[in-house]
Amino acid sequence: MKINCLSCGHKVDLSETYDDYAGMVKCFVCAALLEIRAEDGNIRSVQLSNFQSAAQVNQPVSADEKDRKILY
Secondary structure, eight states: OEEEOTTTOOEEEOOGGGTTEEEEEEOTTTOOEEEEEEETTEEEEEEEOSSOOHHHHTOOOOHHHHHOOOOO
16 A cells, blocks of 8 residues: 655555554655555545654754844
């Protein structure tokens, strides 16, 4: 079973383990989290998750961002 990542378009190949599955799948190219629902080996729905991946949440702060000051 294959799906396309809704964020980057990469083809994600899902094993038979996902034939009856409802939950999250991570795209290993762009780290997007997809919520999928599959029944009897057929995809019923795919949507981008509202949750951020750990990679997106824990991105390092650049030196430029550290030096920025907010002016009021």
